[in-house]
Every structure is written in C-alpha cells, then in structure tokens.
Amino acid sequence: MGASFCVVVSMLILPLALTGAATSTSVVSGSWMNTVTQAPEESVTCDDLQGLSPGQSKLCTLYQDHMPGVLRGAKDSTKECQWQFRHLRWNCSTQNENSLFGPVVKLATREAAFLHAVSAAGISHAISRACREGQLSSCGCSRSGRPRDLHRDWIWGGCGDNLEYGYKFTQGFIDVRERERRTRKGTKGHARTLMNLHxxxxxxxAVVRTARVTCKCHGVSGSCSLVTCWTQLPAFREIGDYLKDKYDGATEVRANRRGKLQIRDPRFNLPTPNDLVYIDESPNYCVRNLTLGSLGTQGRICNRTSHGMDGCRLMCCGRGYNTQKVTIRERCECKFHWCCYVECKMCMKTIDIHTCK
Structure with missing residues (x-):
C-alpha cells in the first residue's frame, strides 16, 4: 500500500498488543456467532441475533443496515477456518446448535486466537466491501489519501473498499464485548481479555495489510491513455492464508503482576500487533474429549502417501487406518465444441479411501 494510505490507517489503529488495559472475561461466544451464521442474510434484524452483549445490541440498533455485513463476515470467517484447518487434527469443526465451535473457544489456545482474528477479519472485510458497494447509509467509497509512490500521471480516486470504516466499525462491534465485564488485573480472566483484544x-x-492498490486502463483500443487507481481488498482466502501463517508462528504469553501480557520465553521476539498470541497449550486433539472441544481423529479421512499433518501416520496419531474401496462417478473425456459449450461423459472410477482407526 502507498505511504500516505498507511499513515491514515496508522492513525486509526491504537495498538493493544501487550500493553493495553482491558476489562472483560468474555470470549468468542458460540451462541451469538452460531445465531449470526444461521440468520437470514437478506432480512437479518437485531432480534435474529440472540446472544449479543449489551454493547453489541446497542450498536446493532444504531447500525441495523450493517448486520447483513456482519452476517456475511461471520459466515466467511467460519468457512475460512474450516478450509485452513481441513488437514489438521483440529479441523475447526462445528459441534451443535448451542455452541458453534464448542468448548475450544473457552480455552486460551492458539486455535482460539485464530478464531478471534479470523472473525474480526471477516466482519471488517465484509463491512469495507459493503461501503464500496453502497449498501450502508453511513459510509461510501474509500477516502484514503493518494499513495506517494503512485505514478504521477495516474488518477487516484476510483471507488475503493473502505478499509478505514470497516476497521473502525469492527473494532467497536467486536471489542465492546471484551470491555464490558470488569476483571481484576493479574487474574487469568483479565489475561484472556488482553489476549482476545490483541x-x-x-x-x-490482516485486512489492512493484504489490501492493495488496483489500477485500470482507459482509452481507445486499449491505448491506456488514462489510468485510474483505487484501494481494493483481496479475496478472503488470501487473508485466511495470512492469518494461518500467523497461527503457525503464534507466541505463548502470560499475565504479569502489573496486569499486562508478556512472553513466556525471553528467547523469542516480542510479538507485534500483527501477530497472534495465546496463553494455554492446545489439548490433545487425537482423542475425543468433548469437555475440551476435541472431537478426536477417529474416522477422519487421511492421505496414505503424505508425510504432512494430513498423512495417515500423523492424522491417526499412530493408531493406524482402515482402507475402503469406493466407486464414484465423475465427468471425463470432456470436449470443447465451437461455439461454445463443453460436452463430457460420466465415468465410473474406483478409489481407495483411508480413514483413521
């Protein structure tokens, strides 16, 4: 992103990192997230969103036209979590109608850290895009400043995604839940609030850092005599990939007596506001333990030839695997016909499916 745009964003962002004072014990609530992902997007109302905190309910009433964006962001973040962890022992499984991700969100693990980050990113992404598309009454196209490194002959001012507004709205809607209930400094509940806010x-x-300047040529026969540029967000998959990398490199922290988070191992670098932090080690996801939010890996499909986490040796935790032959139908021998359609045959194919014992 251009330098001037980064300056604008840096003025909006108040680093919570490891020094902010916070006042809540709440975590990602399975009830409200579950309601959001199941509510009707087109006509969602505040009454549909059960489980909101008092502060979130007030914001919902004030910004009712934002709720479809909140819904889209919550759905996108849930799907992205399941995609990013599809080959791992914990695969971001949804459990039941009462709790979207189950007890795992109550543990201060790196999985909970990812859930908080991707949820905030999903809503920020959706609201920023909704502004650009004219769906919200209180915002429109981005008004970010012209990047300093943009070619001087190019025009800045196309209708860009409104990152600034998406950031600020999401900060208020998500963080208010963490700030509403007071806890005593130095307690584990206070540490968890700091972790969630971070x-x-x-x-x-992540949404801001993955945005880019996009330009379009105008002119007769593609002469590109005029170039217009604007700020544009990537597909949410790119943001998910970015946050998955942050999950892999998350830093373990703890609360000190002053009520702040600090790294447990001084040999590691201090995490930046862009990094993920966690307090508790993850439970053993090999074994089914619904109290801890682990569904276990029994019955999970694995890749017999892979040496990664999706491989049968690691996925099945040394228990071995079963192999079953399955016959599937798939399109085959496809031919393109001018003009303009593709014709395929349906073929039967037998494959081996490996599942963990």
Missing part, C-alpha cells in the same frame, strides 16, 4: 486487532490489521 488477536481481534491482529485480524483487523
């Missing part, structure tokens, strides 16, 4: 911030920043 990871919420990292999710919003």
């Amino acid at each position: 990871n919420n911030e990292a999710g919003r920043r």
Whole structure:
C-alpha cells in the first residue's frame, strides 16, 4: 500500500498488543456467532441475533443496515477456518446448535486466537466491501489519501473498499464485548481479555495489510491513455492464508503482576500487533474429549502417501487406518465444441479411501 494510505490507517489503529488495559472475561461466544451464521442474510434484524452483549445490541440498533455485513463476515470467517484447518487434527469443526465451535473457544489456545482474528477479519472485510458497494447509509467509497509512490500521471480516486470504516466499525462491534465485564488485573480472566483484544486487532490489521492498490486502463483500443487507481481488498482466502501463517508462528504469553501480557520465553521476539498470541497449550486433539472441544481423529479421512499433518501416520496419531474401496462417478473425456459449450461423459472410477482407526 502507498505511504500516505498507511499513515491514515496508522492513525486509526491504537495498538493493544501487550500493553493495553482491558476489562472483560468474555470470549468468542458460540451462541451469538452460531445465531449470526444461521440468520437470514437478506432480512437479518437485531432480534435474529440472540446472544449479543449489551454493547453489541446497542450498536446493532444504531447500525441495523450493517448486520447483513456482519452476517456475511461471520459466515466467511467460519468457512475460512474450516478450509485452513481441513488437514489438521483440529479441523475447526462445528459441534451443535448451542455452541458453534464448542468448548475450544473457552480455552486460551492458539486455535482460539485464530478464531478471534479470523472473525474480526471477516466482519471488517465484509463491512469495507459493503461501503464500496453502497449498501450502508453511513459510509461510501474509500477516502484514503493518494499513495506517494503512485505514478504521477495516474488518477487516484476510483471507488475503493473502505478499509478505514470497516476497521473502525469492527473494532467497536467486536471489542465492546471484551470491555464490558470488569476483571481484576493479574487474574487469568483479565489475561484472556488482553489476549482476545490483541488477536481481534491482529485480524483487523490482516485486512489492512493484504489490501492493495488496483489500477485500470482507459482509452481507445486499449491505448491506456488514462489510468485510474483505487484501494481494493483481496479475496478472503488470501487473508485466511495470512492469518494461518500467523497461527503457525503464534507466541505463548502470560499475565504479569502489573496486569499486562508478556512472553513466556525471553528467547523469542516480542510479538507485534500483527501477530497472534495465546496463553494455554492446545489439548490433545487425537482423542475425543468433548469437555475440551476435541472431537478426536477417529474416522477422519487421511492421505496414505503424505508425510504432512494430513498423512495417515500423523492424522491417526499412530493408531493406524482402515482402507475402503469406493466407486464414484465423475465427468471425463470432456470436449470443447465451437461455439461454445463443453460436452463430457460420466465415468465410473474406483478409489481407495483411508480413514483413521
């Protein structure tokens, strides 16, 4: 992103990181997230969103036209979590109608850190895009400043995604939940609030950091005599990839007596506001333990030839695997006909499916 745009964003972002004072014990609530992902997007109302905190309910009433964007962002973040972890022992499984991700969100693990970050990113992404598309009454196209490194002959001012507004709205809507209930400094509940706020911030920043300047040529016969540029967000998959990298490199922290988070191992670098942090080690996801939010890996499909986490040796945790032959139908021998359609045959194919014991 251009330098001037980064300056604008840096003025909006108040780093919570490891020094902010916070006042809540709440975590990502399975009830409200579950309601959001199941509510009707086109006609969602505040009454549909059960489980909101008092502060979120007030914001919902004030910004009712934003709720479809909140819904889209929540759905996108849930799907993205399941995609990013599809080959891991914990695969971001949804459990039941009462709790979207189950007890795993109550543990201060790196998985909970990712859930907070991707949820904040999903809503920020959706609201920023909704502004550009004219769906919200209180915002429109981005008004970010012209990047300093943009070619001087190019025009700045196309209708860009409104990152600034998406960031600020999401900061208010997500973080208010963490700030409403007071806890005593130095307690584990206070540490968890600091962790949640930090990871919420990292999710919003991921949206800003992955945005880019996009330009379009105008002119007769593609002469490109005029170039217009604007700020554009990437597909949410790119943001998910970015946050998955942050998950892999998350930093373990703890609360000190002053009520702040600090790294457990001084040999590691201090995490930035863009990084994810966690307090507790993850449970053993090999074994089914619904109290801890682990569904286990029994019955999970694995890749017999892979040496990665999706491989049968690691996925099945040394228990071995079963192999079953399955016959599937698939399109084959496809031919393109001028003009303009593709004709395929349906073929039967037998494959081996490996599942963990």
